[in-house]
Amino acid sequence: MTPSTDLNIPLFERAKAVIPGGVNSPVRAFRAVGGTPRFVKRAQGAYFWDANDQRFIDYIGSWGPMILGHGHPAVLEAVQKAVLEGFSFGAPTEREVELAEEILSIMPSMEMVRLVSSGTEAGMSAIRLARGATGRSKIIKFEGCYHGHADALLVKAGSGLATFGNATSAGVPPEVVQHTLVLEYNNVQQLEEAFALHGKDIACLMIEPIAGNMNFVRASVEFTRRCRELCTQYGALLVYDEVMTGFRVALGGAQSVYAQAIPGFEPDLTVMGKVIGGGMPLAAFGGKRAIMEHLAPLGGVYQAGTLSGNPVATACGLATLREIRKPGFYEALSASTRSLVDGLKAAADAEGVPFSVDCQGGMFGFFLMPELPQNYPQVMRTDSARFNQLFHGLLDRGVYIAPALYEAGFVSAAHTADDIAATVDAARAVFQTMR
Ligand SMILES: Cc1ncc(COP(=O)(O)O)c(C=O)c1O
DSSP states (O other): OOOOTTTTHHHHHHHHSSSGSSSSSGGOOTTTTSSOOOOOEEEEEEEEEEEEEEEEEESSSSTTOOOOOOOOOOHHHHOOOOHHOSOSSSOOOHHHHHHHHHHHHTTTTTTTEESSSSSHHHHHHHHHHHHHHOOOOOOETTOOOOSSGGGGOBOOOOOOOBBBBBBTTEEEHHHHHHEEEEEEETTTTHHHHHHHHHHGEEEEEESEEESSSSEEEEHHHHHHHHHHHHHHHHEEEEEEETTTTTTTTTTTTTHHHHHSSSOOOOOSSSEOGGGGGGGGGGGEEEEOHHHHBBBTTTTTTTTOOTTTOOOOHHHHHHHHHHHTTTHHHHHHHHHHHHHHHHHHHHHHTTOOOOOEEEEEETTEEESSSSSSSOOOHHHHHHHHHHHHHHHHOOOTTEEEEOOTTTTOEETTTOOOHHHHHHHHHHHHHHHHHTO
């Protein structure tokens, strides 16, 4: 494909004239890796086709939601039926209740749930609820964790324990983030010191239990245990942001993975998105009844939404959850993901390219470095020029991974052994150029 025949290029030019940066969410713009974003025409199963009708094996899956692959027949049928019944009512529906019941039956830590339309909205609402329920202002987040773009959460780098965050976006006044304490992921000592200093003022600790916004970094079992213990000791709420990991790393999310290692382990609140809507704008937050009852109209914490619990989105989410609950779903998904990461690792090793990789369920991450990083500064040591070489090498060979080195990847149930073998072959060919 030459630039003169690439139909993505004129589309991107048109887009840039009318949409800031040509995209409706920044990472889509390929700024980190360079080049022209692929404009998607359609998608089916494990693939999408761009403006040139070139096919790509898709390892983003809309950044996580498409766990069944694109256009799953049962989901399509449910959505088509729902559309004919009406797009939006602004009044309660039985389907919302069904979806809430379905979620609660999967997530033992949740006794009540509220449906919203995006992960950002869910995270923002969970913070307000935690503050309202505890009567405290401060929150803890971790460097490298993304919880959506609510003002108070747009803080990345804390330069030390007692230092409250500086906003990482223009337009967020310092007063808005003055109560956000940013700590290093997986640093138990810093966590303990933070609680010792501020514990009585902390409303909640919010964390991605397996961080997918600094590629793929697991919280250690010890760190996870201390997060729970310190929250309990100081009366702060433990909030798990499972927008990415929920229904993705296991049916019961990352919390079900940690529950195997830590007896009695449960967060107080959980934030969910992505898979829960199966590709439609749907997200949720929920947890213990006593906390959730602080929400309006029962309690004094206001939260609302014109499109919350949208009937088409809930149909899509319900149909998706019913598919992923089927016996053997996660065993097969995990095996596919495992064969992908093992294949990539073997190919990199054979070509002498430093490479480390991790996965859980249908989510994976790899690093062009020999050891898996434990926190954001370590992730950022990745050589971005080499990552970009790998990204474009794969793209040229019809494999679409996230266009930034600090993003996780996603395998769907639609990815076949042949898709994975083709991906590993493409990676091997690129690794040969990277020795
Ligand atoms: C862990 C996590 N939390 C929250 C969000 C925000 O979700 P949304 O993009 O639906 O607002 C994301 C988005 O990628 C996420 O990965």
